[in-house]
Amino acid sequence: MLIIPAEKAVDWKRPPWATLTLMLLCFLVFVFYQGEDRQKLQNAVDAYLDADLQRLEAPVYEDYLQRRIRFDGEQDRVQELQDFRSLQEQNAEEWVAVTLMMDRPFYQYLRDNQDVLWAPRDQAYWQQHREEIEQDFISRLSARQMGLVPADIKLYTLISYQFLHGGWGHIIGNLIFLFLLGFTVEKALGPGRFLLSYLLCGALSGLVFAAVSAGSGTPLVGASGSISGLMGMYVAIYGLQKIRFFYFLGVYFNYFRAPALAMLPVWLGKEIYDYWFAGATGVAYMAHVGGLAAGAALVWAFGRSWLQVQETFFEPEEDVIDNRFATSYGQAMASLGRMEFKLAEKQFQALREHYPDRPILLEHLYQLAKLRPDLPAYRERARELMNETQSRQQTERMTEVWREYLSKGESFQPLDAEDHNRVLFASLKRQDLSLAEKAFERLRATGNTLLADEACRLLIQEFEKLQMEPKARHYRQLQGG
Known part of the structure; x- marks a missing residue:
């Protein structure tokens, strides 16, 4: 499970x-550090077989497993015993060697009981060769050097x-x-x-x-x-x-x-x-x-x-957000279809509070406000949309909103000098000097002499670059006037 x-x-x-x-x-x-373990283990197996240590350890291992099964109740080791006997019958000497060397509890058992398992001569022989294999090969395996050994914990x-x-x-x-x-x-x-x-x-x-x-x-x-x-x-x-x-x-x-x-x-x-x-x-x-x-x-x-x-x-995932947005947006559009403009405005405004990064919502709010150009809301939405489109580098849409407001709402609620100045800068950047001049006239009409003088200076520079001296002279006359 x-x-x-x-x-x-x-x-x-x-x-x-x-x-x-x-x-x-x-x-x-695993690949580069532990990848060396295979050769280290093979060297250990070769040394083990050369010393013929399986002759001493294999009979003890069978007895060791039988004791664990019989006296300790470890019935799961019955399969281990059968597998080990099968390896011996198949003369799979290398696998027998790996099994005997890598069973660490068995190795500890041999160390603790070596004096009763073998005669003194065999014991000395085993101790000499097994210790050499442990020190030269087994102890250098990655698991022995960097693994967590309960009997020998290093920080x-x-x-x-x-x-x-x-x-x-x-x-x-x-x-x-x-x-x-x-x-x-x-x-x-x-x-x-x-x-x-x-x-x-x-x-x-x-x-x-x-x-x-x-x-x-x-x-x-x-x-x-x-x-x-x-x-x-x-x-x-x-x-x-x-x-x-x-x-x-x-x-x-x-x-x-x-x-x-x-x-x-x-x-x-x-x-x-x-x-x-x-x-x-x-x-x-x-x-x-x-x-x-x-x-x-x-x-x-x-x-x-x-x-x-x-x-x-804990913010919702994007697909959940999209589903919620789509549902609420559909409801607002349905209100528009039924010409329930007040309700639609409230729904789009609520959506915008939750999804401020969706520009389409401001567009809808602007279009709804445009239905009553005599009210202050139209001016505020127009200024918001101009600011939003400028930040998104959508200057064409910004100037389009500006032109539209001049024709519909300027007579009721005039724009600020900063709004006209924004259009002037954008026009100069796009080399649309005709539009820049129109924005300058609107800016100058607001009475903001500081911005008007700065705009005059910029227009003079642009016309001088284009070698349009009459135009440049005209704005020199207006500068500071």
């Missing part, structure tokens, strides 16, 4: 850079183990889940706090695993504890809000909605159940438990301080 949250969609306009960086680091570490391994993986299947699965959960939590917290909380969840997850596996020499590797932390943070961020979850059962999958926090005990219960009853799968279930608990606890403890969710996180 697989259940993962799927409430948010990726916004590629603002990529989750911290999440993508973590994924890239895991991949690079740096609480971080480094999160970037190691046990194989292609392991890393691909973790990277998929890291992306699916990471981009949402990163969007909620911001890249810096996301990265810090991700590493902290991984460290706490590792400590829980080490506490449960105290004394174990088997290293923990992988990002699954950190990713479980993201899952715990994800549901804690949403709290009791109903969000969408994806689930997969065998060959069937679908979505359902539920309060986010309702899934936390489900996930915790599943991991604890698997820890006790799933057998030796190689999955660090208690690391997952630690990560889930750590992630949720961090949000609950610090969600009002350094882990506070960004305000923009």
Whole structure:
């Protein structure tokens, strides 16, 4: 059974850079650093077989497994025993060597009981050659150097183990889940706090695993504890809000909605159940438990301080916004169609308050205000639209609104000098001197001598550039007049 949250969609306009960086680091570490493990392991196998250590260890290993099955009740190891015997029957010496070398609890068992397992001569031989293989090869494997070993915890391994993986299947699965959960939590917290909380969840997850596996020499590797932390943070961020979850059962999958926090005990219960009853799968279930608990606890403890969710996180997704806009816009247009202009104006105004970046709404409000050019509202809408179109560098539309207002509303509510000056500047920029002169005349009529003198100066410069001396002389006469 697989259940993962799927409430948010990726916004590629603002990529989750911290999440993508973590994924890239895991991949690079796996390919370039851990890629050397294969040769190191092969060298260890060659040395093991050259020393003929399987002659001493293989019989002990069978007895070791039988004891674990019979006296410790580890029935899941029956299959391990059968597989090991099958390897021996097939003379798969290299796989036998790998099995014996990499079973760390078995190696510890040999060290603790070597004096009763073999005669003194065989014991000395085993100790000499096995120790050489451990020091020269096994200890240099990435998992031994940078993995989290419960029996020998080093501070740096609480971080480094999160970037190691046990194989292609392991890393691909973790990277998929890291992306699916990471981009949402990163969007909620911001890249810096996301990265810090991700590493902290991984460290706490590792400590829980080490506490449960105290004394174990088997290293923990992988990002699954950190990713479980993201899952715990994800549901804690949403709290009791109903969000969408994806689930997969065998060959069937679908979505359902539920309060986010309702899934936390489900996930915790599943991991604890698997820890006790799933057998030796190689999955660090208690690391997952630690990560889930750590992630949720961090949000609950610090969600009002350094882990506070960004305000923009809970804004609706673009497709939801578009659907809402389309519905309300359709209602306003329907009011226009019925000639209910007052109602339509209220609806467009309400839309504009919620969607100020939609220029079409101001256009509609301008057209409605134009129905009564004698009222001040027409002047205000015209000035708003002129300002809006200028900011969007739509100067043709700006001058069109200006001309239209001069013919319909100027006699009722004159425009300010700044409005005419805006048109003059835009006209000069487009080399439309005829329109610039018209704007100057309107500007001069407002009585604002400061702006009029500056406009005169600009017109003189333009006409001088074009060697139109009569025009330049005309504006020199007007300047300061």
